[in-house]
Amino acid sequence: MSVKKIAILFSGEGSNLENLIKKLHKKDFNDFTVEVALAITNNPNANGIKRALKFGINPIIIDHRDFKTREEFDKRVVLEINKRGCVLSVLAGFMRILTPIFTQNIKALNIHPSILPLFKGANAIKRSFQSDMKVAGVTVHTVTDELDGGEILAQECFNKEGMDFASFEEKIHKIEHEIYPKTVIDFLKTL
Ligand code: GAR
DSSP, X not given: OEEEEEEEEEOSOOHHHHHHHHHHTTOEETTEEEEEEEEEESOTTOTHHHHHHTTTOOOEEOOGGGOSSHHXXXXXXXXXXXXXXXXXXXXXXXXXXXXXXXXXXXOEEEEESSSTTSSOSTTHHHHHHHSSOSEEEEEEEEOOSSTTOSOEEEEEEEEOTTOOHHHHHHHHHHHHHHHXXXXXXHHHHTO
16 A cells, blocks of 8 residues: 655635645555655644644644745645655645745645635635625645646535524635545546
8 A cells, every 4th residue: 555645825714724634644545545745834823733742643833924025934834745755735724825936836726715716816715705606615626836727627606695603604614624635636637
């Protein structure tokens, strides 16, 4: 049984991080085992740090404020990922714009809380909720030079009519927690 090591990158609450660890870390998938070999956050106050520690994973903190440029920050992140031999990096609410230093050296997936290509960028949940669209959703895609661009690997939508913001946000996270681990495994099978 081979081991496929992944890195998870996060910035805040960490519900996707925790869900990914629970469903993937040290679990067997036919002919390979997944190991979350690394968790990285750019935010020393991220709640996800506590969530990861519960599973014995000690995230490393790479505070973007310690770097003069985005490129220098990315260089450090790439170094840590490669040092541990991670074959895939999984962005789970990692709220940094990545430069080609990262995107051209690291194979990565991202989850975004909207039906891409709509509502790219920050505050997507709020903007998607406030729009006059009848549907909303979640997208998992490969990470490229283009922000929230890349190939769409999974997408799920729902009817949002009549929902208040709390139930809308809850629905987004419920879908995220279902589709992200499945998509990561499907992608790992191709590597
Ligand atoms: C998630 O909704 C994720 O889709 C979003 O941040 C949230 C993180 O929640 N990501 C983006 O908006 C990326 N552009 P979590 O910290 O509880 O996983």
